[in-house]
Amino acid sequence: MPFTRYVEIGRVALINYGPEYGKLVVISDVVDQNRALVDRPDEIRRVVNFKRLVLTDFKIDIPRLAKKSVLTKALEEADVFAKFSNSSWGRKIAKREAKANLTDFERHTALVAKVTRSKKVRTAFNALKKAAKN
Structure with missing residues (x-):
């Protein structure tokens, strides 16, 4: 599969x-080979180095140096933020943030659940392994 994430106007990063x-x-x-001018509806336009950007698969159709109203309208029509949050990448980021925000008790509960689940899986696997030998 060829590479499809190019730096271009309208690319979401x-x-x-x-x-x-x-x-x-x-x-x-x-701007040049190292920097791009990036924009977001609720923030000011600024220059960001490409090393600080990761290109996504999403692209909206906007002209160069589009006004905030044009940008906002294009983002709403394409529903980019919702699509990203529903993608596997967005879900992975949300899961990481949720795990980082756990309290001590929630972390302990998750650990106990993981140990219990692993024990049940190990017991079932060993029973199947023993049945296969006989």
């Missing part, structure tokens, strides 16, 4: 470092 970590932004313009 995820910020992977810094204070905006985990936010989705849209590339409005390419």
Whole structure:
């Protein structure tokens, strides 16, 4: 399968470092080979290094240096944020955040559940293994 995630105007990217970590932004313009001008409806337009961006599969159709109203309308029509949160990548990020926000008791409960589940699986597996030998 050929590579399809190109740096282009309208490409949705995820910020992977810094204070905006985990936010989705849209590339409005390419400044040079190392930086892009990114925009988001609720934030100001700014220049971000490509090392801090991870390109997603989503792309919206906007002109170069689109106004906020055009960007907002295109994002709503494409429903990009909802599609990303429903993708496996978005679910993985949400699961990681949920796990990081657990309390001590919730972590203990999860550990006990994991141990119990593993014991049941191991018991069933050993019973099947023993039945296969006979």
